Each structure stands twice: as C-alpha cells, then as structure tokens.
Amino acid sequence: MDLKAKIDNIEFKKLTPRALFCELTFRCNLNCIHCFCNGYNPEGEKELTFEEWRDCIDQAIERGVAWVTFSGGEPFLHPRIFDLMLYARQAGLSVILKTNATLIGRDEVRRLKELYVRDIAVSLYAMNPEIHDRVTGVSGSFEKTMQAVKLLREENFAVYLTPVALKGINVSEILPMYEFARKNRCSFSVGIDLLPNYAGLDDIVEKLQISAEDIKMIVEETSKDRNFVASEARYPCGVSDPNGPIHINPYGYVFPCLTMQVERIIDKNDNVRIRRLSEIPAKSTFYKLLPGLTWDSFPECKECRYRIYCHRCFIAEYIRTGSFYGSPSYANCATARFAYEIMQERRDVNAKKQMENACNRN
Amino acid sequence: MKDARIYKKTFRSAWRNIGEHTVAIMLDDYNELDELGGVERNETVVYFNETASAIWNLTDGKNSVNDIVSRLESRFSAKDKTLIYTDVLNILNEFKKLGLIEENGSKSQDR
Numbered sequence: 423m424d425l426k427a428k429i430d431n432i433e434f435k436k437l438t439p440r441a442l443f444c445e446l447t448f449r450c451n452l453n454c455i456h457c458f459c460n461g462y463n464p465e466g467e468k469e470l471t472f473e474e475w476r477d478c479i480d481q482a483i484e485r486g487v488a489w490v491t492f493s494g495g496e497p498f499l500h501p502r503i504f505d506l507m508l509y510a511r512q513a514g515l516s517v518i519l520k521t522n523a524t525l526i527g528r529d530e531v532r533r534l535k536e537l538y539v540r541d542i543a544v545s546l547y548a549m550n551p552e553i554h555d556r557v558t559g560v561s562g563s564f565e566k567t568m569q570a571v572k573l574l575r576e577e578n579f580a581v582y583l584t585p586v587a588l589k590g591i592n593v594s595e596i597l598p599m600y601e602f603a604r605k606n607r608c609s610f611s612v613g614i615d616l617l618p619n620y621a622g623l624d625d626i627v628e629k630l631q632i633s634a635e636d637i638k639m640i641v642e643e644t645s646k647d648r649n650f651v652a653s654e655a656r657y658p659c660g661v662s663d664p665n666g667p668i669h670i671n672p673y674g675y676v677f678p679c680l681t682m683q684v685e686r687i688i689d690k691n692d693n694v695r696i697r698r699l700s701e702i703p704a705k706s707t708f709y710k711l712l713p714g715l716t717w718d719s720f721p722e723c724k725e726c727r728y729r730i731y732c733h734r735c736f737i738a739e740y741i742r743t744g745s746f747y748g749s750p751s752y753a754n755c756a757t758a759r760f761a762y763e764i765m766q767e768r769r770d771v772n773a774k775k776q777m778e779n780a781c782n783r784n
Numbered sequence: 785m786k787d788a789r790i791y792k793k794t795f796r797s798a799w800r801n802i803g804e805h806t807v808a809i810m811l812d813d814y815n816e817l818d819e820l821g822g823v824e825r826n827e828t829v830v831y832f833n834e835t836a837s838a839i840w841n842l843t844d845g846k847n848s849v850n851d852i853v854s855r856l857e858s859r860f861s862a863k864d865k866t867l868i869y870t871d872v873l874n875i876l877n878e879f880k881k882l883g884l885i886e887e888n889g890s891k892s893q894d895r
Binding site: 483486487488489511512514515538540 | 793795796797798799800802807809811812
C-alpha cells in the first residue's frame, strides 16, 4: 500500500471530521432581508471569547480537521479575527472566509495575503447597486463589497461570489452577476433553496423562495459553459457523512450543520462550554441519529434518478416537517431535475456527434 | 556536528498529522482560475513519511537542527549520529526547496 493510500485508510477508519466551521458572531453590519441568523441570541448568551475559540481550534485539530471556515454574521466584526486566523494558520489549518467584504480594505487584503488565506466567499446580491442595497438594507454596501472584490482579485485570491436568488427582488440580476464572475474569474454559486430562520419560522422561505420556472432559468443560464458533477455518494449531505464537518456557533453550541441550530432542536449540552468536542458526537442525540442516514433511508429519494445532482437538506426537512424523512423541498428536487436534464441533453448531443463522426470516417 | 540553525514553518502550506504521517497542501498553487469562472485547483499535495513527519513537527521556530537530531536519536534509538544528522539536513533542505520552512536565526548555546 502506498503512503497516500495508507494515510487515507487511517483517516477513513478514524472517522476524522475534515472541516471546522466557526460562526464567530451573529452580529452583522448589514441587515439582509433573507438572513437566517442576523443578531440571533434569544437568551442573551455571551459570545465565545478569543481564548475559547482558540481552544475550539485546538480540540478540532486533535479530532483531525484540515481546514477552518470563519463566518458569521459578519466575521470581520469579531475584534480578533486576524489573531484567530493567525492561530489557525500557525497550527497548520487552511483558512476559508465567508464575508460580505464591506470591511475589507487594502490593509485587510495585505494581511489576508500574508496568512495565505485560501478562499473568500463574498455575498453579492445584484450588479445593480440599488437592488443589492435593497437586499442588504444598507445604502452604499454595494460599492464597498465591489471595491473589496476588486482588491481581492488584484491579489489573485480565489473569490467565490455567492448570491441568493430572491423572489421578486434579484432574479433578473443573477445573469449579470454570472457574467461579472466570468469576466473577473471568480467562482459563482447561486443559493436557490432558502433556509428557515433560526427561530424555526418559515415566513422568509414563503415570501422569498423563487419559483420552479426561475430555478430552471438560473440552472440553465448559469451552466451553459460548465458541467454539473454527478455524485455517487451514499450520503445526501456531508452532515450524515461520518467524516462530515463540525459547526460551532457564537455561543459555543456544536452542530453537524449550521441549519440545525433552530431553537426547538438544540441540545443544550452540545456546547463547548459544557463538553469537549471529542465527547459530543458520542453523547448527542442528533449526532447519534445522523451518521448512517443514506439515500436509501428516504423512500422518496431511494429510486430517484435525479439524486446524483441533488443536494437534499434533510435538516431543512426536519425543520419544515418535524421529520428527517419528510418530503424534500421543491427547490431541491427542481434543481436536481434540471441539472439531470441538462446533462442528459449534453450526453445525447455528444453521442450523436460521435455517431456522425464514426459514420463520416467509414 | 553542532548545528545551531533554527527553522520555522512558512504559511505556504496547510498540513495535518495523520497517524505517524503528515499531509501538506501548498496554498499558493490554487490561484489559477479557469476561464469559466471556476477555480482550477492544481494543488500540490506532499505526503511525509514517519521520519519526515517527526522532523516537520519539531521544526517549530524554537528547536535548532541539533535539538531535532537529539530528539530523533532518542526516538528512533539510532546509534550513528552522523547518519541522522545527514538525514535531517536532507529532509530540511527538501522542505526548504518546497518553500515549507525558512531560517529563523540560531540558538546561541548550540554554537
């Protein structure tokens, strides 16, 4: 067995989580209409201190994680964000950021460069400044975000633009954003399936979830020159993957996924202030339930041919229906179906071309 | 064979210890973005064997080369100190070539 195979084997057997997500704060300098966490703190709890976050990073490294994502809220509102990034980098972790980028100027870009920060996901909602600012609720936010994207790309950072499609607000802006991303060599990924907010209410989803027709348009138009990657994974989502990630929220609660932190399903003991990270998977009800939920666990998905392109979120189904086995959202199903159809059409065209070429040769 | 040089890791890689081994990924190899707007990741991944991994973990900006040799002697019960010293230097040079470490001064008592 070569060294790589040997190492992969050790990792697989130990069920090592690969990623740590630190939601440093739920505070934000923007006020996005679709946000599921803005300022969420129903019990007035204290955010984890710098020392507590540092301990979380140490514990996660003991568990074997390879990279850490700092997000929020707005992570740059955390007064010691750079100290935390430095700590993580010195400990060998790769660092990823999710930010609205409005607080990133030249000095921040220089410091991010020094730390070799790997990827930066930026929330952009429109190329029209008025529409973007309408989504964020803060006038002038578009200019700041765009300025930061420009600075980051000048320094060759891998920038991911991550808009969310919102009914009646920015659907017509998705294509201009896609063109901007292509021109500026940024990655681009549209959020289509809205998350219920942390209070477990669905009003955001009902008001802003786009239609199947819009989903089709977005999937088609933003995939003309790239392919969808089919997944044969046993697990619908990394949450049920035994090597899946660890999420820690600003108050120390630990989840396999950020969508789980809804009041009614929080296990109050799954907190780094109460237990060590290494104890939580064994003791938590949710962690006990989740590993092992494969596609075959879901009757509606078991035989579905579209599932190779599906990103079913069964935590969202739990919030919506009270069961992990509830029906998936139409946004999930529609996205998977359109991706399948597009790829099927491309396969047919390619097969036809090959056939024609073969005939011409003969 | 006193070698007082101290090396420290650069930020160029991210790494993880797995068992007795280490896997390192070069973080500046990914910045080639393809024309479709996606990220083309041509990451260089380096796998360290047990000895290289031990040296990597001892390269902390505080241990001198001499310290590393001494620690390895006790760990691997090696009798030939010259051989270990040569191995350590070779591996540190490989790390240096890859941009994974850089000199960080020297230890006065080791001179």
